[in-house]
Amino acid sequence: MDKLLSVNNLSVMIPTRFGDFLAVDSINLDVKEGQIHGLVGESGAGKSTIGAAIIGLLETPAFVSSGTIKLLGQSLTELDNQTLEGLRGRRISMIFQDPQTSLNPLLSISDQLVETIRQHRSMSRDEARKAAIELLEETGINNAAQRIDDYPHQFSGGMRQRVVIALALCTEPALIIADEPTTALDVSVQKQILKLIRDLAKQRGVGVILITHDIGVIAEITDEVTVLRYGRVVEHGKTPKVLGSPDETYTQQLMAAVPRLDKRLDRFVNIASDDHRIDGNTAWQVKGANDQHASQWLLNNPTSQSVPAADQTELSTSDSSTSVLQVQNLSVTYDAKRSWFGKKTGFQALNDISFDIKPGEVLGVVGESGSGKSTLAKAIAGLVPVSQGAMWFNGTNLPDAAQRARTHPARRQIQMVFQDPYSSLNNRRTVEAILTESLRFYGLADKGAPSRKLVASMLELVEMPQRAMLKYPHQFSGGQRQRIAIARALMARPDFLICDEPTSALDVSIQAQILNLLKELQKNLGLTIVFISHNLAVVRQMADTVMVLRNGEHVESGLNEDFFTNPAADYSQQLLRESPSLELLLTD
Amino acid sequence: MLAFISRRLLQSVFVMLAVSLIAFTLFRFVGDPVAQMVGQETSVADQERIRDSLGLNDPITTQFVSFVSDLITGNFGFSYRTRQPISEMILSRMPATIELGIVSLLISLLIGVPAGIYTALHRGGAIANTILVTTLIGISIPTFVIGIFLIFIFGVQLGWLPTFGRGDVVTIGWWQTNFLTIDGWRSLLLPALTLGVYQLTLTMRLVRSEMQDVMKTDFIKFARARGINRHSIHYNHALRNTMVPVITIIGLQFGGVIAFSIVTESVFQWPGMGLLFLDSIRYVDIPVMSVYLVLIALMFVVINLIVDLLYAVIDPRVRTGATH
Structure with a gap:
């Protein structure tokens, strides 16, 4: 398999009033085609910052202070803003956490899909619409031809996340960054969405970076995983190896702290003091x-x-x-409020x-x-x-x-x-x-x-x-x-x-x-x-x-x-x- | 949607009834209408006859009902001061005020909305800060000072623009308009600017803060991550979401301008409803005041209804009756 993305020694700095804060510290990361790579860690581990750095959407004042990000051999860190903007969506796309807020409530699904497709490919409106319907069907929206003209609020949470995925895919990107894609969803819906991401990655050969705090999600669909803490890599490797027999103490403790369905513990292991x-x-x-x-x-x-x-x-x-x-x-x-007519x-x-x-x-x-x-x-x-x-x-x-x-x-x-x-x-x-x-x-x-x-x-x-x-x-x-x-x-x-x-x-x-x-x-x-x-x-x-x-x-x-x-x-x-x-x- | 509109209409009827009651109370109980109508020499018997013929001896409820039905049929009665029918007085004054209101609203929208967008997107930039500070001055100075200031510069010093009255107007049916003559436009400019400055600042600041909030939302981030171009993100995705709350305020502002442009109208001797209202107060012309009150309430109700309908046009969640 080809190397799709390679991140070398990436550091992200956030200047604050109290001095510079190194949010991400010399991270290395490789993603291959069709592979799902998990980034796991607790809050403050810098997982989302890495995702934002790769797609070039770091919020000011954060900036990449050193290191390189290469996508298909092209260095993203050296590109000027305009070229990067052109790549965004076309080569890399993103799935956000909350499907309730990541779709524009005032535009129909069709508006949003057609606009995105036409942004990156020269197509007529009708062609783009046809492509959009096919894509919605692929992501599991029933009756896509009718539903495409609906607005986001007319879909349930799980269906909305499918629409979001369709939007992320409609430009046929090589890499998708999924930032907590199932955290806001119920378990049954989560299962379906994870399966969808897995299938799409396999069929289309898209590389996926899956950012989550949920070890269960990581265990379920990722091929490789990187465990992060305080902006540094703790451990990296094949998912079964890292989660099954972790080398590092932190990973071991993290695994021990995850509540298990299969057995009841009297007490959990205390990892870190929360008292810093x-x-x-x-x-x-x-x-x-x-x-x-x-x-x-x-x-x-x-x-x-x-x-x-x-x-x-x-x-x-x-x-x-x-x-x-x-x-x-x-x-x-x-x-419901009693009304005169309703x-x-x-x-x-x-x-x-x-x-x-x-x-x-x-x-x-x-x-x-x-x-x-x-x-x-x-x-x-x-x-x-x-x-x-x-x-x-x-x-x-x-x-x-x-x-x-x-x-x-x-x-x-x-x-x-x-x-x-x-x-x-x-x-x-x-x-x-x-x-x-x-x-x-x-x-x-x-x-x-x-x-x-x-x-x-x-x-x-x-x-x-x-x-x-x-x-x-x-x-x-x-x-x-x-x-x-x-x-x-x-x-x-x-x-x-x-x-x-x-x-x-x-x-x-x-x-x-x-x-x-x-x-x-x-x-x-x-x-x-x-x-x-x-x-x-x-x-x-x-x-x-x-x-x-x-x-x-x-x-x-x-x-x-x-x-x-x-x-x-x-x-x-x-x-x-x-x-x-x-x-x-x-x-x- | 239909249920929504009819519900709002029904609510409007109640609002109008309540306002009519206040207007009626004002008309009927602030001073004795007959005493204000007749001279010193009218005999008590004559006064009683007038009272009877006007229906003032009927039960209060009957009087209120006939007051309301008179209003509905457009029979507004006569002014104490000029003895003219009030409907004629108001109709002759209304175009002046509405035209003034529209032009000042346009000024505030055409400058305020783009300035709001600009200052939101170029946060902390030199031009953005200059705009913010300048308009802050505009909002802190009372309207009449701005008016006098404008008169002083453009009317007195430079002598470019007339400082009072409507200038040449063209009469179309009962509607006298400023829009069709150059002199009319010249006369309109200063008062409209005076009224517009305050609204402009409000509109701009509102658009700015709403736009800044919208730019931080996930769906804007997602649109950027999908590579949607900046122009579309700003003007298609963000602006639409910005306008939902802005429309409410603009609607209320427009109502306020039409109803209470009293200060500006008196500074520029603009022969609109505000000036009429001011004169009515000065001469205790209670019938005019109470009719004016009802008309202004009606106007606010209509504006609010229009704003609600605009909501439905902009926001599909309102249109399709979302429960969330």
């Missing part, structure tokens, strides 16, 4: 504050009926113990859901987007009104959002950890103010010294330095913010925690840390948790029981082990089959 952004000053302490104080305070919760998991008998045999939360025939309908149509987000949670149990809720996972969380937390059904919390009726007063005890007892730690914390308030709020609101501790001591202790409990309480959320990394969010939930002295995709915005290594923390807290405090995730492997690690939702309907429930080894419903089997797994590698 915090100054090392752990000497600053509030008098008498330590994690013991916090956990004692949480355990001595007068309202709590939970018992530490250690004292519990096996879940399957503890049917006699009363449920913490009982949900019966729950339905949630989002009403019919009142409702969207049924949840339909007839029933389940029980025992004290100290972790219920994993899985499903694809639109399955109603988050709606369920909001219904329990009292954030959306319920259209039908009932909930009981600790034996008493739990009113829905419309009826649950701000002072209702369940508002304190049920706490929530949200998905995105960047938007769930108020950047204008110090961590201390954020954490003290629930103490004050629920009257859980006296103002001043006792509150302060609790805040500091709680931070220690979530493995943050006590000094963090003086800072603002934006000074912390994503993982640290999620720790603060967990601490905030715990400050209310809850019995019941709802975690809605708590790690899906985080890197693998950070995810491992947060999952470890949650496991630890659950074990020591005996918390009851509803753990929501689209990632089956993560649920596998966390949950005692699993519930699968689809389009608002209950599909299946079962104990963790039973579900993952032998799922009953067809849909569950399909979900498990389609989740990217590392099995391929392990058998090698």
Whole structure:
């Protein structure tokens, strides 16, 4: 096979106010025809910067400071802007992460395809349109001849990504850079899109650089992989070799941190400390504050009926113990706005859901987007009104959002950890103010010294330095913010925690840390948790029981082990089959 | 789409009814209409007769209904001040204001939109910065100062352009237009410029910030990655997306110019509706004021409807009734 792209000693510099920052440091990379080359790494590894440098779309002020990029023997770094612009699209093209935003919403698919084709090939409008229809068919759009005149919003996410791929291919490029092409998609759609990319690469002999943070995706379709960290190559080689028996410690740790579908781990290996952004000053302490104080305070919760998991008998045999939360025939309908002419149509987000949670149990809720996972969380937390059904919390009726007063005890007892730690914390308030709020609101501790001591202790409990309480959320990394969010939930002295995709915005290594923390807290405090995730492997690690939702309907429930080894419903089997797994590698 | 338009039309009817109610209240309860109509020597019995014949003794609801139906049929009543039918007064003044508004809108669009695009694409460039600073001065000076300033330079010092009135007009039916004579255009230039400067700055800054946002979106990056040429990226892909929010503001601005070009009209003694409104206030000519109020509201409603329809033309998501 011919060498399509060769990158030699590429460095990218980003000048900042605090001096130059080397985002990419002497990278070497080769891609051959028809080959899929994976670039994997955590955030800040420089993967996307490499992609942007190759296609010549680095955002100012970043620039290539040294090295060469050769495409089919032609050096791209020496070209002037105009020639490079001519190559862009014709020789190299790109697929972006989010199909919702990478298509122009105001132009029809046909407009965008025909324009791109005519930009690079001399064709009449009709010829270009014919070529576009053929291409759409090739990328798997049914009824392409009719659908070509539709606008992007009329396609579903997966279909849009097919259109994006058609757009990237319509100029017949030799190289395609795919930057997280499936991250925004559901697993089943992800599977299809990956297969499409693989087939196209093979049939058309296109070289593909696949940039992703998801080891599962890498394992599934790449031929070769380069592992990156802090802008440097850690390891490079054939995918089965690198992922299956990695030489470097970092790769080994990374692989260990990936949650597996096939086995449940007690704890993940900690790769890197997430703390490099915090100054090392752990000497600053509030008098008498330590994690013991916090956990004692949480355990001595007068309202709590939970018992530490250690004292519990096996879940399957503890049917006699009363449920913490009982949900019966729950339905949630989002009403479209009532209008004078339009019919009142409702969207049924949840339909007839029933389940029980025992004290100290972790219920994993899985499903694809639109399955109603988050709606369920909001219904329990009292954030959306319920259209039908009932909930009981600790034996008493739990009113829905419309009826649950701000002072209702369940508002304190049920706490929530949200998905995105960047938007769930108020950047204008110090961590201390954020954490003290629930103490004050629920009257859980006296103002001043006792509150302060609790805040500091709680931070220690979530493995943050006590000094963090003086800072603002934006000074912390994503993982640290999620720790603060967990601490905030715990400050209310809850019995019941709802975690809605708590790690899906985080890197693998950070995810491992947060999952470890949650496991630890659950074990020591005996918390009851509803753990929501689209990632089956993560649920596998966390949950005692699993519930699968689809389009608002209950599909299946079962104990963790039973579900993952032998799922009953067809849909569950399909979900498990389609989740990217590392099995391929392990058998090698 | 049809449902959307009819819904908007129905909402408009309610808006108009509410405004009519305010206008009616103004007309009926601010001072006694009969007392303002008649002289000192009219006897109480005569006053009572007038009151009766005008229907002022009917129940309030009946009066409101007849007020509204009069408005709908175009029977606007008479001015206290000039004794002319209000419809005639307004019709004779309207063309002047609308022509002034259109020309100033054109000035603001023809200069503001390209300047906005230029300053967005050449961010931090010398020319772009000069444009930004200059227009900042334009927006910080009150309209009447700009007007007087322009009069001073072009009217007094240079003597190129007339400083007041409409100049020569051509009458087509009831519509008197400035557009068909050179003198008409010369008279129009200074007031239109005065009105246009402020809008121009707003339009430009809005286009600039919207365009900068659009240029950062993924679909623009993707278009660049596909090798689409710059011209098409800027004017086909980016500008269209820029115009969606810009149109709303331009529509409202146009309404504002027509309704409230009072200052400019009085500086240039432009015989438009603004000047009429000013005179009505000065002489407490309440019927004219209340009709004016209703007409201005109607105009805003119509402009908003047009803006909504333009949305549908530009944005397929509105056209096909997307739910997202």
